[in-house]
Amino acid sequence: MNLTIFVLALFDGIAYAALVFIVALGLTLIFGVMRILNVAHGSLYAIGAYATVSLTGAFLSMGFAPVFAFPLMLVSAILVGVLLGGPIEWLLLRRIYDKPEVLQLLVTFAVFMILEDVQRLVWGSQPYFQAAALQSLGNVTLFGVTYTVYQLILLPAVALALLLGLRFFLRRTVIGKLILATTEDREAAQSIGIDADKVFLLTFIVGAALAGLGGALASPTTSILPGMGADMIVLSFAVVATAGLGQIEGAALTALLIGLGRSFAVYVWPETAVLVPYLIMVLVLLVRPEGLFGSPAARKI
Amino acid sequence: MNRLLITSALCAALPMAALAADKPDALKVGMTTFLTGPASVFGVPARDAAEILVEDINANGGINGVPVEVTFIDEGAGAEALTSEFRRLVETGEAEVMFASISSGNCQTLAPLAEDLEVPNFMWDCGTQKIFEENDYTYVFRTQANAAPEMVAAVAYLLKTKPDFKTIAVVNQDYAWGRDSWDIFSTTLKALKPDVEVVGEFFPKFGAPDFSTEISRLQALRPDVILSTSWGGDLDTFVQQASQRGLTNTSTFVLPLAESSLERLGSSLPAGHIVGARGDHYFLHPERRDDADFKAFMEKYEAKTGDVSVYPVFHASQAFAALQAAYEKAIADNGVDWPSKEQLVAAMDGLEFQGLGNPVKIREDNQGIEDQLMGTTVQTGDYPFATLENIMIFDGDELTTPVGEVSIDWVGGLDAAFLDGLTVSTFEN
Numbered sequence: 001m002n003l004t005i006f007v008l009a010l011f012d013g014i015a016y017a018a019l020v021f022i023v024a025l026g027l028t029l030i031f032g033v034m035r036i037l038n039v040a041h042g043s044l045y046a047i048g049a050y051a052t053v054s055l056t057g058a059f060l061s062m063g064f065a066p067v068f069a070f071p072l073m074l075v076s077a078i079l080v081g082v083l084l085g086g087p088i089e090w091l092l093l094r095r096i097y098d099k100p101e102v103l104q105l106l107v108t109f110a111v112f113m114i115l116e117d118v119q120r121l122v123w124g125s126q127p128y129f130q131a132a133a134l135q136s137l138g139n140v141t142l143f144g145v146t147y148t149v150y151q152l153i154l155l156p157a158v159a160l161a162l163l164l165g166l167r168f169f170l171r172r173t174v175i176g177k178l179i180l181a182t183t184e185d186r187e188a189a190q191s192i193g194i195d196a197d198k199v200f201l202l203t204f205i206v207g208a209a210l211a212g213l214g215g216a217l218a219s220p221t222t223s224i225l226p227g228m229g230a231d232m233i234v235l236s237f238a239v240v241a242t243a244g245l246g247q248i249e250g251a252a253l254t255a256l257l258i259g260l261g262r263s264f265a266v267y268v269w270p271e272t273a274v275l276v277p278y279l280i281m282v283l284v285l286l287v288r289p290e291g292l293f294g295s296p297a298a299r300k301i
Numbered sequence: 302m303n304r305l306l307i308t309s310a311l312c313a314a315l316p317m318a319a320l321a322a323d324k325p326d327a328l329k330v331g332m333t334t335f336l337t338g339p340a341s342v343f344g345v346p347a348r349d350a351a352e353i354l355v356e357d358i359n360a361n362g363g364i365n366g367v368p369v370e371v372t373f374i375d376e377g378a379g380a381e382a383l384t385s386e387f388r389r390l391v392e393t394g395e396a397e398v399m400f401a402s403i404s405s406g407n408c409q410t411l412a413p414l415a416e417d418l419e420v421p422n423f424m425w426d427c428g429t430q431k432i433f434e435e436n437d438y439t440y441v442f443r444t445q446a447n448a449a450p451e452m453v454a455a456v457a458y459l460l461k462t463k464p465d466f467k468t469i470a471v472v473n474q475d476y477a478w479g480r481d482s483w484d485i486f487s488t489t490l491k492a493l494k495p496d497v498e499v500v501g502e503f504f505p506k507f508g509a510p511d512f513s514t515e516i517s518r519l520q521a522l523r524p525d526v527i528l529s530t531s532w533g534g535d536l537d538t539f540v541q542q543a544s545q546r547g548l549t550n551t552s553t554f555v556l557p558l559a560e561s562s563l564e565r566l567g568s569s570l571p572a573g574h575i576v577g578a579r580g581d582h583y584f585l586h587p588e589r590r591d592d593a594d595f596k597a598f599m600e601k602y603e604a605k606t607g608d609v610s611v612y613p614v615f616h617a618s619q620a621f622a623a624l625q626a627a628y629e630k631a632i633a634d635n636g637v638d639w640p641s642k643e644q645l646v647a648a649m650d651g652l653e654f655q656g657l658g659n660p661v662k663i664r665e666d667n668q669g670i671e672d673q674l675m676g677t678t679v680q681t682g683d684y685p686f687a688t689l690e691n692i693m694i695f696d697g698d699e700l701t702t703p704v705g706e707v708s709i710d711w712v713g714g715l716d717a718a719f720l721d722g723l724t725v726s727t728f729e730n
Contacts, residue, residue: 008521012514019511125341127534127565129541139546145520146547151513221542222510223534227339231508266503266514273514274475274506 004143009263011142015151017259018159019218024236024243024251025162026210032246033183033203036093037101039108041211042233043115044080048215049224050123051076053130056219060132069133073216077209084115085208089201097200112229120226127225134220148221155217162210163252170248179203183246235277242281244294254292324639327370328363330624331396332425332617333387333411335403337377339508342533343403343561347426347613348373349606353598354621364628365639369621372396376407387411391420398423398645400620403613405429405477412441421645425620426613428478428579430485430708433666442649442663444623445616446580446671448478449708450700452485452530453715454673455557455577457700458693459526460493460720462575462677463553466525470501470552472515472539474531479504482530482557489712493720500524505535512539516546524552532558537565544569561611563678563686570687574678581658581674581694582615587728588659588694595657610657618656619671623663626654659694666704670697679730689730696724 027041055072088111096104137149170176182189182199190196214232222228239258243250258277265273272279284292332351335344351371359368372395374386383402390396399422401411408427415422416438423444424432430447432438459466469490473479483502490497500522503515519527527548531539536559543549549571556562560578563570581588589595598618602610631640631648640648652663662670676689699722702708 005521008517009514012517015513016511120337125337125345127342127537129537129565129567129569131541131545131569134545143521145517147517148545218510221513223538223541225339225534226337226341227508228510231510263514266518270501270503270515270518 005267008143008145009267010260011147011152012266013260013263014156014256015147015259016263017255017257018155019214019221020235020239020259021159021252021255022155022162022217023211023214023232024239024255025166025248026207026214027233027236028240028243028246028248028251029166029210030204030207031240032248033179034093034097034200036097036104036108037237037245038204038207039105039233040088040111040115041207041236042229042231043112043119044084044208044211044229045215045218045232046119046224046229047084047115048076048080048212049219049222049228050119050128050215051079051212052216052219053128053224054123056130056132066132066136069130069136069220073133073213073219076216077213080212080215081205081207081209084212085205086201088208089204093204094197094200112233116226116229119229123224125226127223129223131220151221158217159252163248166248175202238277238281242284242291244288244291247291247293250291250293322637322639322641324365324367325397326367328367328398328624328628329394329396330369330371330398330400331374331387331390332371332400332620333374333376333383333402333407335377336373336375339533339535340403341377343426343611343613344376346606346608346611347403347617350602350610350614350617351621353601353605354618357598358621358625364625365632367639369624374401376402376404380407380410383407384410384414387414388418391415391418396420398624400425402427408432412436412438416440419642421642421649423620423623426616429481430702433668434702434707438667440646442623442667443669444619444654444661444663445669446673446697446701447668447708448482449485449702449712450671450673450695450697451557451577451579452482453489453700453712454675454695455528455555455575456486456489456493457695457720457723457725458577458675459490459555459575461693461725462691463526466497466553468498468500468522468524469526469528470499470503470519470522470524471528472503472505472512472519472531473529474507474509474535475504476507479507479530483528484709485712486528486530486557488709489715492713492715493717508535510538512542513546516543516548519543519548519552520546526555527552528555528557530557532561536562540566541569544571549574558612560689561613563688564609564611564684565686567686568680570678572677572679572687575675576678576687576689577673577675578615579612580615581672582610582612583674583676583689583692584609584611585688585730586658586674587692587730588726589657598657615657619654619658619661619669620656622654622656623649623652623661627652661697664701664704668701668704670701672697673700681730692728692730694726694728699723 030038056069134150139146239254243254261276265276334347335341355369403426405427408424422441428448430449554574557577559576627648631644635644659672673695676692678687679690702711
């Protein structure tokens with residue numbers, strides 16, 4: 001393998017890892033704070049993508065410039081967080097925090113199934129494609145290979161900004177500290193006057209919005225079609241489990257590990273590209289069942 | 302004396318009664334199609350088409366006065382649910398004839414079941430060539446071509462339009478169709494043009510949302526030709542990402558199933574790439590587009606769905622045309638009001654029928670012989686998506702593996718003379 005191929009595989013791996021990380025971030029945040037593995041995260045991802053495509057399509061047909069697609073991604077993510085994340089936590093999850101984990105898993109899985117059918121009902125079964133945002137940023141050519149600025153620069157930049165932003169939010173702001181305190185010990189937090197219900201609701205909305213944002217950011221690069229959420233939940237769960245559930249920085253490193261592993265596989269031995277993320281997961285979990293960065297006590301499932 | 306006469310008359314009539322059947326209130330057909338899952342890009346258009354076709358048949362008095370009724374079964378529900386639903390429809394008498402199916406895997410499951418249940422079954426869309434090569438069937442027929450002629454047509458068109466290319470890479474979905482179609486395509490290509498070099502073989506997973514890494518790799522490899530037999534969302538994503546990154550400017554794409562994605566791909570599929578249609582299926586079919594029945598159907602379909610017709614629509618039309626032709630032939634051959642199952646099956650042998658494409662013929666091994674249409678994309682501005690130019694329609698007889706031979710061996714034994722001997726009708730657009 002020469003240096004050029006090494007660098008090319010590196011670029012591809014980083015671009016892929018960025019997207020996976022953004023989705024995994026919401027999943028691991030929700031788990032870290034609420035101790036719930038939210039299978040419906042996959043649907044929220046898909047709905048974020050569908051919403052972006054529909055909104056962008058509508059705005060473009062009204063004559064707006066393609067650059068409006070970017071704020072619309074944020075709008076879609078917030079809509080997913082508030083309109084779906086909020087009611088899911090408030091109406092369903094709130095009732096089952098003290099129930100067995102299996103039940104929690106089944107409830108979020110049921111929500112996932114319901115939302116999958118809702119997507120079909122609203123958007124039908126034909127694939128959508130809306131790449132205005134990606135096209136508006138143009139391409140760069142490196143080593144004779146053309147990349148889109150969107151995938152090579154924007155996605156990793158957004159992923160990095162989210163990682164740093166979330167770290168800052170959790171450690172330096174009052175709300176973030178309230179979330180951390182509730183994560184540490186819910187009862188103790190409540191006894192000193194923290195409204196744990198509100199903290200959980202907020203966390204879930206933020207987590208759901210991150211899923212929606214992942215979908216929104218993915219939408220210009222891929223076909224939006226039924227079933228896309230299922231794929232993403234499996235992959236982001238692999239990232240989150242390998243990192244250790246609830247580990248935010250760990251998820252970033254693992255996403256990178258899995259992204260790079262996959263892209264090097266495509267260059268070296270394409271037949272194994274599908275296998276690599278799960279191979280990494282199995283190897284890590286064999287050695288460290290709690291995940292790369294997890295502590296044994298944090299494990300729940 | 303009178304009683305004796307009546308009894309003997311009845312006895313004389315008995316053999317006839319046993320052979321023919323009573324005219325039913327309706328001819329009930331069960332059709333399996335994907336209403337959910339990724340393959341619903343084929344299944345839903347086929348269902349919409351079936352509804353129009355049945356409406357048309359019934360508006361013209363049905364088949365010998367008997368109206369047709371269709372029940373749809375969702376193939377997306379999984380093989381187990383599909384099998385039990387198929388069995389239930391047949392055993393409760395809710396279907397006299399079955400149309401199954403889109404997925405080759407489902408065809409391989411349902412063909413033996415149809416044979417066991419002794420129900421006439423039309424394989425109306427699935428591609429695997431193996432079914433009639435590995436088994437003999439009495440009740441199972443294919444009202445369309447199979448993977449072998451489809452891939453041979455793609456190779457033939459590629460060699461006729463771009464004879465001097467040197468390198469090829471493949472990006473196919475990682476499941477039976479992706480692998481089998483590449484087997485047939487590459488074997489045919491090596492037989493007809495032995496000096497071609499395969500520089501890359503990629504089989505990303507079925508439903509993969511991202512082909513960026515494969516595209517980077519292909520840009521570094523710079524093959525003359527890139528083949529992809531992918532379909533639906535996978536094909537859309539692959540072509541879109543390739544076009545975004547300029548890969549469509551440096552390599553010629555051969556996309557044997559892209560006729561079904563033309564409208565969705567819009568301007569992303571630029572001019573100069575090779576597109577196939579799994580048969581002579583194209584909403585601007587050069588030999589059929591001026592025919593009144595064709596035009597009327599296309600208008601109805603567009604009015605109903607808002608989209609142009611894609612190949613599963615044509616496949617559905619062939620299944621219903623075969624149904625109508627078979628019943629009419631069986632009725633005429635036997636001089637009955639309504640044929641028995643045996644009479645219907647007998648009528649299928651050598652049956653000729655015409656759906657929306659050119660006429661199709663059922664061969665002695667129950668395989669349909671269907672022409673193949675290939676073309677090159679062009680963005681004319683008449684439609685907001687690519688249409689085809691330099692269209693070639695290949696004669697189905699010459700492309701289809703002879704009876705009793707195994708496709709992969711047959712295509713491996715072809716030589717350059719085969720290419721020159723093909724009967725081709727060429728149309729500018």
